[in-house]
Amino acid sequence: ADGFLELRRLSPKDKELLISCVSESTLDQFIEAFETFDLNDDESISSNELRFVLKTLGIEPTEDVLNDILSEVDADGNGVVDIQEFLIFMASRTLYKDEDQNIRDAFKQFDQDGNGFIDRDELQKLMESLGQKLTEEELDEMITDADFDLDGKISYQEFYIMMKLSY
Numbered sequence: 811a812d813g814f815l816e817l818r819r820l821s822p823k824d825k826e827l828l829i830s831c832v833s834e835s836t837l838d839q840f841i842e843a844f845e846t847f848d849l850n851d852d853e854s855i856s857s858n859e860l861r862f863v864l865k866t867l868g869i870e871p872t873e874d875v876l877n878d879i880l881s882e883v884d885a886d887g888n889g890v891v892d893i894q895e896f897l898i899f900m901a902s903r904t905l906y907k908d909e910d911q912n913i914r915d916a917f918k919q920f921d922q923d924g925n926g927f928i929d930r931d932e933l934q935k936l937m938e939s940l941g942q943k944l945t946e947e948e949l950d951e952m953i954t955d956a957d958f959d960l961d962g963k964i965s966y967q968e969f970y971i972m973m974k975l976s977y
Contacts (some may be wrong), residue, residue: 843896857889860880914918
């Protein structure tokens with residue numbers, strides 16, 4: 811299991827960082843998809859537009875399913891999804907599915923309980939096993955540097971972004 815980043819908790823800077831990890835051609839595909847969903851060209855996707863597009867794909871979503879989808883993507887809670895929210899959501903899911911096996915394997919080394927997150931104890935144990943005895947301050951700094959949504963743990967997406975920035 812991989813933990814998901816809580817998109818609502820990201821700062822504007824972190825959202826830009828997330829989008830910057832996606833290739834230009836993939837971003838273009840996301841924009842094209844957004845324009846397909848935005849049937850009335852008002853630069854947002856409503857639940858009715860989402861329902862219509864899903865129906866054309868042969869999916870009959872219930873009201874609850876529609877609300878679940880919208881609430882996950884609609885970061886500002888205004889009931890519609892704008893282009894920025896859509897791009898951030900799609901970028902986060904693209905990173906989540908990315909099959910960069912070296913990064914995935916490294917993440918699994920850290921995530922010893924397999925819950926999809928690296929917590930402070932797991933980080934400390936792994937660093938000690940690598941011969942690195944960290945101070946409390948160093949541990950705090952490592953967690954803070956990678957914990958974009960400030961939930962106190964590092965998701966696969968956060969780990970992925972840090973690895974991409976580091977190498």
